[in-house]
Amino acid sequence: MTGTRVPIPTLERLATYLRVLIEAREAGIETLSSQEIEQHSGISAAQFRKDLSYFGEFGKPGVGYSVPGLIACIERILHLDREQPVLLVGAGNLGAALVNYPNFKAHRLRIAAVFDNNYVKIGRPFGELVIEDIARVKEVNAAIGARLGIIAVPAYAAQEVADLLVEAGITGILNFAPTLLRVPPHVHVRNVSLLQELAVLSYHAVEEAACSNGLLARGGDDGI
Amino acid sequence: MTGTRVPIPTLERLATYLRVLIEAREAGIETLSSQEIEQHSGISAAQFRKDLSYFGEFGKPGVGYSVPGLIACIERILHLDREQPVLLVGAGNLGAALVNYPNFKAHRLRIAAVFDNNYVKIGRPFGELVIEDIARVKEVNAAIGARLGIIAVPAYAAQEVADLLVEAGITGILNFAPTLLRVPPHVHVRNVSLLQELAVLSYHAVEEAACSNGLLARGGDDGI
DNA sequence: TAGATTGTTAATCGATTAACAATC
DNA sequence: TAGATTGTTAATCGATTAACAATC
Numbered sequence: 001m002t003g004t005r006v007p008i009p010t011l012e013r014l015a016t017y018l019r020v021l022i023e024a025r026e027a028g029i030e031t032l033s034s035q036e037i038e039q040h041s042g043i044s045a046a047q048f049r050k051d052l053s054y055f056g057e058f059g060k061p062g063v064g065y066s067v068p069g070l071i072a073c074i075e076r077i078l079h080l081d082r083e084q085p086v087l088l089v090g091a092g093n094l095g096a097a098l099v100n101y102p103n104f105k106a107h108r109l110r111i112a113a114v115f116d117n118n119y120v121k122i123g124r125p126f127g128e129l130v131i132e133d134i135a136r137v138k139e140v141n142a143a144i145g146a147r148l149g150i151i152a153v154p155a156y157a158a159q160e161v162a163d164l165l166v167e168a169g170i171t172g173i174l175n176f177a178p179t180l181l182r183v184p185p186h187v188h189v190r191n192v193s194l195l196q197e198l199a200v201l202s203y204h205a206v207e208e209a210a211c212s213n214g215l216l217a218r219g220g221d222d223g224i
Numbered sequence: 225m226t227g228t229r230v231p232i233p234t235l236e237r238l239a240t241y242l243r244v245l246i247e248a249r250e251a252g253i254e255t256l257s258s259q260e261i262e263q264h265s266g267i268s269a270a271q272f273r274k275d276l277s278y279f280g281e282f283g284k285p286g287v288g289y290s291v292p293g294l295i296a297c298i299e300r301i302l303h304l305d306r307e308q309p310v311l312l313v314g315a316g317n318l319g320a321a322l323v324n325y326p327n328f329k330a331h332r333l334r335i336a337a338v339f340d341n342n343y344v345k346i347g348r349p350f351g352e353l354v355i356e357d358i359a360r361v362k363e364v365n366a367a368i369g370a371r372l373g374i375i376a377v378p379a380y381a382a383q384e385v386a387d388l389l390v391e392a393g394i395t396g397i398l399n400f401a402p403t404l405l406r407v408p409p410h411v412h413v414r415n416v417s418l419l420q421e422l423a424v425l426s427y428h429a430v431e432e433a434a435c436s437n438g439l440l441a442r443g444g445d446d447g448i
Numbered sequence: 449t450a451g452a453t454t455g456t457t458a459a460t461c462g463a464t465t466a467a468c469a470a471t472c
Numbered sequence: 473t474a475g476a477t478t479g480t481t482a483a484t485c486g487a488t489t490a491a492c493a494a495t496c
Contacts, residue, residue, distance in 0.1 A: 007487065008424065015423035019402055033453065042404045045453095046489060053455060061454040061495040078423045079430045086422065093321035098418070100317050102378070103402055107419050109426075147429040148422060154326070172425030174418075178243055178327055180266045188428045190421045194322070194398075195331050197414045198310065198372060199239035199302045200232065201396030202333075204412045205371040206303045231463065257477065269477095270465060277479060285471040285478040 010051045011078075015107075016041050017048065018074045022106055024067050033064035075108070085112035085144050087170065089161045090152030091121050091131045094176060098150060099127035112144045113137075117157070134161065138168040148172045155179040162189075234275045235302075239331075240265050241272065242298045246330055248291050257288035299332070309336035309368050311394065313385050314376030315345050315355045318400060322374060323351035336368045337361075341381070358385065362392040372396045379403040386413075 020040045024032055034045035041048070052058050055077055059065040075081040088095055088111045099111050114126045115134040122133050132140055149170040151161050158177035165173060166187055173189045175181055181189050244264045248256055258269035265272070276282050279301055283289040299305040310328075312319055312335045323335050338350045339358040346357050356364055373394040375385050382401035389397060390411055397413045399405055405413050 006427075009487070011424045011427050012420050014427075015417065015420040018423070019419065035453085040404065044489075046491095047487095049453095049455060050488075057455065059454055062452045063496065064453070077427065079426045080423065084422075084426055084429075093317065093324050097317035097321050101418065103419055104422075107423070109419070109422055148425055172422075172429040174421050174425060180264065188425055190425055192416060192418075192421060193239065194325065194416075195243065195327060195333070196236050196239040197398050197416060198308075198328075198333055199242070199304065199331070200235045201372055201398060201412055201414055202303045202308055203235050203238075203301065205308075205396040233463070259477085268465075270467095271463095273477095273479060274464075281479065283478055286476045287472065288477070 006054045010054060013041075013043055013047070013051055014074055014078060016043060017051075018071065018078070018080075018107070021067055021071045021074070025071060030067055031064045032067055032070075034059070036064070080108045083108045083110055084148060085110055085146040087111075087113050087115065087137065087141060087144070087146045087149040087165065087168070088152065089115045089134060089137070089149065089165065090176075091116040091118070091124075091126050092152065094152040096126070098152060099129065109148075111150075112146055113140055115140075134164060137164050141168040141170070146170065148174070150174045150176070151181075152176045230278045234278055237265075237267055237271070237275050238298055238302060240267060241275075242295065242302070242304075242331070245291055245295045245298070249295060254291055255288045256291055256294075258283070260288070304332045307332045307334050308372060309334055309370040311335075311337050311339065311361065311365060311368070311370045311373040311389065311392070312376065313339045313358060313361070313373065313389065314400075315340040315342070315348075315350050316376065318376040320350070322376060323353065333372075335374075336370055337364055339364075358388060361388050365392040365394070370394065372398070374398045374400070375405075376400045 017037060020037060021032070023040070034048045037043070037048050038045040049059075055073070058070050058073055072081070086109055088098055091114050095114060099114060104110065111127075111129070113132055114129045115132050115137055116122060117134045121131045124131050147170060149165040149172070151158050151165070151173060153161055155177045158175065158179050159181060162173060162175070162181045162183055166183055171187050173181065173183065173187065175189055175191045178193055178195055183189055241261060244261060245256070247264070258272045261267070261272050262269045273283075279297070282294050282297055296305070310333055312322055315338050319338060323338060328334065335351075335353070337356055338353045339356050339361050340346060341358045345355045348355050371394060373389040373396070375382050375389070375397060377385055379401045382399065382403050383405060386397060386399070386405045386407055390407055395411050397405065397407065397411065399413055399415045402417055402419055407413055
């Protein structure tokens, strides 16, 4: 099935399928059924087939999916069939983790430049790059042509950085700062919130009564 | 409304409301309406009220919500009304970013111990902690009593680390490794996948045709 | 061919949205 | 009281699941 709007959860899972397929390729496996994808991804076979159906037909009934063939297709869908340059803003600990992240390469994501506003840092080496002045991001990206950017700066600086990235031609922002970014409608933002993740885990980690009416009363969240 | 199972998206948003409320408190604001929460969180007022309704009644019609009161309630719901110790495994770049993450404190999350398996690293200082042997995680956590753990190790080591964390009494795992963790049913896992985030952004960053039938053909993902 | 597995449809499930009576 | 805003219900929307005819 084609022509319908693709659900975001489907796109998210596509990246997981791609990871599983790349692992299979490295193991020398040529074909995989949706059932086998389920084993390795934790995503149901039905869900997998449904997800792919938004983009076309990729498998052979009775056989399964060609590993290299499906890799090529998913890469094309996600625009990862060519190297994707990514701008990184924030040369702190998180930035260091990102420039050294080993898994980007297999997905053809490459951090092409690093920016900061700290004059002590600008000009210094950072991984294989040199830290550049965030004020020059538009100028630098005129040469790179990146569409993706990562914000790894403190929350108070994030909006300003987002504005500069948008001006530099970035249309997709991965935001690690715990703050709401306001961007033009053509720009997509995805937030990674460690606090959110840990808060959800914390909720489940202990099962107890919730509070009610502004005080401590009842209001059991799990029937307590 | 109480007694119903709480949707995960609701729990995720709770952390966002908490962040907004804490910011308001720091700004000296005493009361906030759902409409004002919407302004600062990007989440609709209706959604906010619906989310809270899973846990009880927290506002005053015609007035709004007491900032400190609602903070206290959400903290209690998420079990963040007391300090939550967290175990961190992996003393690499990402681990360094996490121990130095400044936003944990306001949410009463505290990284209480750091582990690694690299004998060169064990015993060394790491932020305000000393890196411990991952083999001793059960022993160490017997004293700490943490329920939350963060896996910041390479994918190939993640399952082994998860097994050790579960054995040490951890019931909530935040996993940064791009791999499927298999854990007992009482253990909750949340995955942070940078590849997934960037892949979704990459999809949207360029709007082009998808491939079909194992080759390059058509199958427009946006009606192309 | 017989067996396996796909792609798709229809049914189910769950979350979001909008509207409004109740309440301060 | 009149105005504002809540908590909740019902309607809408969208995603997941299951089943199966089509296909290799």
